[in-house]
Amino acid sequence: MNRFADKEYFRKPEDFRLISKDESKYVHVDAYEKVTGKAKYAGDFMAPDMYVAKVLHSPIPKGKILSIDTSRAEALPGVKGILTGKDFPIRITEDIEILVQGQVRMVGDPVVAVCAINEEVAEAALELIDVQYEPLTPVFDPLESIKDGAVDVQGYGYNNHNFGPICHQVGSNDGKDIDEEFAKAAYVSVGDYKTHRIQHAPIEPHATYAEYDPEKVQWTVYQSTTMSFGDQHWLSVGFNMDESHFHVIRPYVGGAFGSKSNWPYSEFIACEFARRTLHPVRFVLTREEEFQTMHGRHPFIIHLETAHAENGKVLAKKTSQILDGGAYGVSHSQYAAVNLSVIWAAFPYKIDAIDLLSRRVLTNTAEGGAMRGYTACQVQFANDLNMQYAAEAMGIDPIEFRLTSALESGYHSPAGLIVTSCAFKDTLRDAAAFMRWEERKNSMKPGEGIGFAGTAFVSGTASPVLNSPNQVQTNATVRVAFNGQVSLYSNCHDNGQGADTVMVAIVAEELGLDMDEVKLIQPSTFHAGYDSGAYGSRVTFLGGNAVRRAAVDAKRQILEYVAAKWDVEPHTCDIIDHQVICRDLGHENLSMPWKQAVFGCMTTHGGDEVVGVGSYYHRTNNQQFQGKPSNYAPSYVFSTGACHLNVDVETGEIDIDEFFFAHDCGQALNRRAVEAQLEGSIYSGLGYACYEELKLRDGKMLNPNFRDYRMVTALDMPHITTKFDYPPDPEGPFGAKECGEGTTAPIAPAIANAIHMATGIHITELPLDPEHIWRMIQEQKPEKAMAALKAME
Amino acid sequence: MVLPKFDYLTPATLEEASNLLVELGAGAKVMAGGTDIIPPMRDKVLKADYLIDIKGIPGLDYIEYDEKTGLKIGALTKLYDIQTSEIVRKYNPAVAKAAKYVASTQIRHKGTMVGNICNASPSCDTGPILVAMNAKVTVHGPEKDREIPMGEFFKGVKRNALQPGEIVTGIVIPPLGEGEHAAYIKHAVRKAMDLAIVGVAAWVKMDGNVCVDARICLGAVAITPVRAPSAEKVLIGKELTPEVLAEAGVAAMADCKPISDVRASAEYRHDMVRVFTKRAVRKALEGYKEDLT
Secondary structure, three states: OOOOOOHHHOOOHHHOOOOOOOOOOOOOOOHHHHHHOOOOEHHHOOOOOOEEEEEEEOOOOOEEEEEEEOHHHHOOOOEEEEEEOOOOOOEOOOOOEOOOOOEEOOOOOEEEEEEEOOHHHHHHHHHOOEEEEEEOOOOOOHHHHOOOOOOOOOOOOOOOOOEEEEEEEEEEOOOOOHHHHHHOOOEEEEEEEEOOOEOOOOOOOOEEEEEEEOOOOEEEEEEOOOOHHHHHHHHHHHHOOOHHHEEEEOOEOOOOOOOOOOOOHHHHHHHHHHHHHOOOEEEEOOHHHHHHHOOEEOOEEEEEEEEEOOOOOEEEEEEEEEEEEEOOOOOHHHHHHHHHHHHHHOOOEOOOEEEEEEEEEEOOOOOEEOOOOOOHHHHHHHHHHHHHHHHHHHOOOHHHHHHHHEOOOOOEOOOOOEOOOOOHHHHHHHHHHHOOHHHHOOOOOOOEEEEEEEEEEEOOOOOOOOOOHHHHOEEEEEEEOOOOOEEEEEOOOOOOOOHHHHHHHHHHHHHOOOHHHEEEEOOEOOOOOOEOOOOOOOHHHHHHHHHHHHHHHHHHHHHHHHHHHHOOOHHHEEEEOOEEEEOOOOOOOOEEEHHHHHHHHHHHOOOOOEEEEEEEOOOOOOHHHHOOOOOOOOOEEEEEEEEEEEEEOOOOEEEEEEEEEEEEOEOOOOHHHHHHHHHHHHHHHHHHHHHOOOOEEOOEEOOOOOOOOOOOOHHHOOOEEEEOOOOOOOOOHHHEOOOOOHHHOOHHHHHHHHHHHHHOOOOOEOOOOHHHHHHHHHHHOOHHHHHHHHHHO | OOOOOOEEEOOOOHHHHHHHHHHHHHHEEEEOOOOOOHHHHHOOOOOOOEEEEHHHOOOOOOEEEEOOOEEEEEOOOEHHHHHHOHHHHHHOHHHHHHHHHOOOHHHHOOOEHHHHHHOOOOOOOOHHHHHHOOOEEEEEOOOOOEEEEHHHOEEEOOEEOOOOOOEEEEEEEOOOOOOEEEEEEEEOOOOOOOOOOEEEEEEEEEEOOEEEEEEEEEEOOOOOOEEOHHHHHHHOOOEOOHHHHHHHHHHHHHHOOOOOOOOOOHHHHHHHHHHHHHHHHHHHHHOOOHHHO
């Protein structure tokens, strides 16, 4: 059963008990384990005969491996195995080797792997390995990298050697011509923007615990992952064996933020050592490895031009976006980065003529990858600042300016996106009202500012790369035992965002039960159906729809049985608080207890259990990557972030005293989790905007640690108010849409716009830490900042 | 990363600890809270074959005040206790504030002020105020006990004036007399868990509106906390008007040699010395109220 499921059996909104403002019966299914420390993460698994694995990384950004001498390490007591690229020549995509074979391409490339009885011996062994390199000239600047004659980053000698994926989308509505739109524009806004490099920094690093059974030829892999079927698939590719040899188990995951939708080298190495030694092998990345090798957020260089009509309306837009991809990702693994960055370029506005180009370029630096708000944080930073500057240049109020072009329900974009539910305008108006914008906008003192930013994101993802949208689907099964006990088999990936809780709530809601009566079968690739993973904001929307359909499939069977007994139409029945009831006129008095209905249904069907199955995927195609129109996501979400702050113009410090966040996520399924996700988005958006930055010198990271890579602390957080009561989505489960990923995107531009208002500095780059703000004030000496300085004296 | 192997020793007296230090030589390190010892050992930046934990030695955890000698703080007194001490807040709030600037609440429950200065990091948060206050450290030595003025305690990056076998037992901070005021301000990006980009401590002695004496100490802008004699010269003998404070700030820039590193550029640090010298003196004059907690 897919999206054309029997919706007449869906619970009606007026009967919602869990999915409502009343949270009294809502339980967080993993709270007890997490609060008491009983929850086991991949790195917590151990056995008395367990070995550990570690890797020696390249210290240079580019070079040929001349020799590797592991003899001294091999002789060290306690060392159980050593692998080089020659011994373990696995390549899982076009360009990514598990252990590099001939050439290193970035600092941190894995070169030699060691297996030992404990970490101490493994670390000592690494120090005894001698690798000789012939250094080669690297390239670090993406603009240098794409010049003719630039060095070949990877050394594979590809034709267009330093380019990864490219996405170019050109189109218009109603036959409009982009050049004509620009020609008739009242104002053309041109801007160049740059964003910096950061990392996800989940508190739990990537971890693998792998066991190998030689009799069954089967691996059991406990993996900190948000994509266990991806792990299974790529392990099968790497080891050249059928997927049935790999049982991937996802234990509790301690945060991912996009970093764990990958298949890290550590996983393959642990599996290979487990196979060779017949001992369980654990491999937990160090924090430094996490920073250096787990593909953080792409730095961007963005040029954009927007044509505006007299009233400010956006007529047309051209962009050229360059993503610094780092040393890897020419193959399809990074198509999504360029695809998505083109989608965001037209968000969240109605733009009838577009020419949007994104290119991912290779450099000899750490690989870029998916991170919370995949490329949206960079692109929408540039977009929104450009809107702000255009509004100012045209003398139009920035809220009015955004409202004039804001996306609305029913809009079909030239890129093929179809906007269904959309409350973007409401979020803008709510933010302006909360900030008392009309009243305060002309009475700010120097150094004080309010900033707004509007952004949009996908709610669920499609198939930019894969051939069939079914490859990004979710399957779920609900089993009802003879005694009324319900089990949910679902691999919807919980990475800390609360997927386990919400899936249990969905089943309990549909079946009229309490949450503790629905047992979630802890997931693995063998124990429950397929789920594409926790990425692209797809879990609640796609996974939730699949789980809901499974629950409704089971419910339908029970209602059909009861309805036949009562001689009523089954879809007029429902299950409310453990009772099957009937809503048909004249039959309102009928009722049957849940357990009785289940047992009766089973006995009528020859003793078969009631099993409901559900699946869901977004019916679209992969044409967007070819530059052709396609509707990327089943629905879209819209946010406005707003903040009030003061800037210390002498030091560049900012003090945000109020942050407001309005998010159109449709119907919230777990209000507390939604609120926490919005606050968490502000946390990570604030980190991106003002605190976090990975600094590189000669390709080497200078601050791959929590001392010098500054994550925001609790003390640095502003006061936050959130609003997320907007109309339900027609397609989302119970009307729900995305929350918590794209919601990081408006934070940086809202802060930047507020700083701009407070000081007058023209901001085009991130981050906005005190020194950068101080420097811009020093260099630009804008009137407002100078007035604020004077006021301080 | 794995913490390397080491022997952990728990002497019961200062004599025993001191003898162990002499006996075991350079491979032995003294540890109180351990917050500046264990992490660098794990990172292989600090090597120690023996850790001599002095936490078992009685009589080193105290906060006392007497009108003549001033504030006394023991070697085992935790930063959190100093930050929250009514005595410290009453008699020298700048010292309480400096203690609070160190790391995080969790670390301040383990770490000590004496450890903070013995670690002798250029960005050490409690060093500048102790130098500006003309504090002294009391030292137990294998042969004799002695006192070291704070102005002579820092010898370089992670280097202090202690001789082999010597252990700091406490800090003595002279009282703030009539007309004397002190303050310390740390400039960092985060409100906790951050190293100072610049830290400035100021002590001034006022006769009415006129400054009769001043000591300014700058942190994180040289290999050790350093005095700012040019700035002090600007202040002494003058009424502390905004213009004079601004002038002192500019003068302080000549008294330091900041470097560019991953946390800030030399250029930015230089200008922040100007800003925070001015602000630290102003803060000293304003005094502390509710902003201590």
